[in-house]
Amino acid sequence: LEFYTKGVNSFLHSNTSGCCLEPLVLCYSNRAATRMSLGRMREALGDCSMAAALDPNFLKVQMRAANCHLALGEVEDALQYFSKCLESGSDVCLDRRIIIEAADGLQKAQKVAECTNRCTELLQQRTSNAATIALGIIAEVLPISSYSEKLLEMKGEALITLRKYEEVIQLCKQTLDFAEKNFVVVDAENDLADGDGSKYKNSFVRLWRWRLMSKSNFHLGRLEMALNLLEKEELLRSTKYSMIQGSLIPLTVSVRELLHCKNAGNKAFQLGRHIEAVEHYTAAISSSVESHPFAAICFCNRAAAHQALGLIADAIADCSLALALDGNYTKAVHRRATLHETIR
Incomplete structure (x- = not known):
């Protein structure tokens, strides 16, 4: 070169x-x-x-x-x-x-044209079976159009439908570098300034990645990461992408509310206001049915509040619910084991 x-x-x-x-x-x-x-x-x-x-x-x-x-x-x-x-x-x-x-x-x-159209139709069905078929088709043509933003976005959408959230995040991160090199925006209005004054070049190639990554992080219980991405998307509402952004506003509101409830519960617990903490965690749990890992955290935190109130049976029940939502949540395992020890 x-x-x-x-x-x-x-x-x-x-x-x-x-x-x-x-x-x-x-x-x-x-x-x-x-x-x-x-x-x-x-x-x-x-x-x-x-x-x-x-x-x-x-x-x-x-x-x-x-x-x-x-x-x-x-x-x-x-x-x-x-x-x-x-x-x-x-x-x-x-x-x-x-x-x-x-x-x-x-x-x-x-x-590629035929397969792209077929996948568009399949993904509109929003079913696991259709998403699986679409992934198979995309796998056939992606080696031909390896840098196609359309195909990559559809792959991400299919993975979201199949709840393969870690794969979605990996896909978005791994393909961003080449996307920024290959889809150059010369219009400065399409650059997004970050809070520290730096700029994200080619924001339009990041947009669908932010959208899918924020949804994936939400479902994985990483609400802080989800909110960070959603807030970046909000900054683009004044650009020509504002129509695309509208569908994510409810998710942004929901994530902020859930984090507010959990953080309020944590603060109340630290101040010794355990009944208030239970109320905040309960509010978060009732609104977080779509994010099982986050709900599991709130159940485990509520278990700690119940334990502080001497409600051991309720605390054990909360730990069990947390594990039902997230079987790999070791903190809930340890807390439940400790609670069982106290009643022996």
Whole structure:
């Protein structure tokens, strides 16, 4: 990559007369291929555009542009480039490999388009069976369009439906770096300033990830993390994404209320106001039916308040309820064991 860049720069700083255009075209084309291998498809497309502008008949670079668009999930653009390469066969003596690659690329682009539409229909059903089928289809075409934001978002939606929340978070984090490289926003209005003054570039590629990660963290009981993401999303309401944000407002309100109840319970407990603590934890429990791990924490905390009030049977019952909601909650196991010891 470095050497191709040096080659391009050396030509740009000299006179690009007709006799030296071909090496410059090749430098752009080869640098595009290198960037493609690094997953930097948008930069590769820029090189393809420069090469094509210098030599419109250089079909190899048109093929590379087509493959970039296909990898990014920009199917219509990919179809256009592949078709253009095939149509040029009547005017230019094409390398047979280019014809085969263009025909294959055309079929792949059509497959991605069809599968994307099919998955959209499946996910609208919001059932586990439909989500499982959609995941299978996405697994077939994602190797073709590896950087497709649409396919990745649909995969995340399917995983949410199947309650595979850790996988959702992993997917969102692992794909963000390439998304930011490949989907560049030049409009400063689409950048989101964080509280410390730093900015999140390309907020639109983060938006669906924040949405899915906030939902996943909520269901995993990590409400503080969920709220942090939801509040970042709120900052985008004044942008063109405001229509998308509306559906998350109820979740934001719910998370804030749940955290308020739990924190109020913790504070009351620390101050020795145990009856008040029980009331706050009970309020949190009654509103947290969709987040089992969080409800388990509140049950365990209420058990501590009941224990402080001398209500051992109620405390044991709360620990058992916490474990029913989250079988891996060791704090509830230990607390219940300690409570059983006190009544022996």
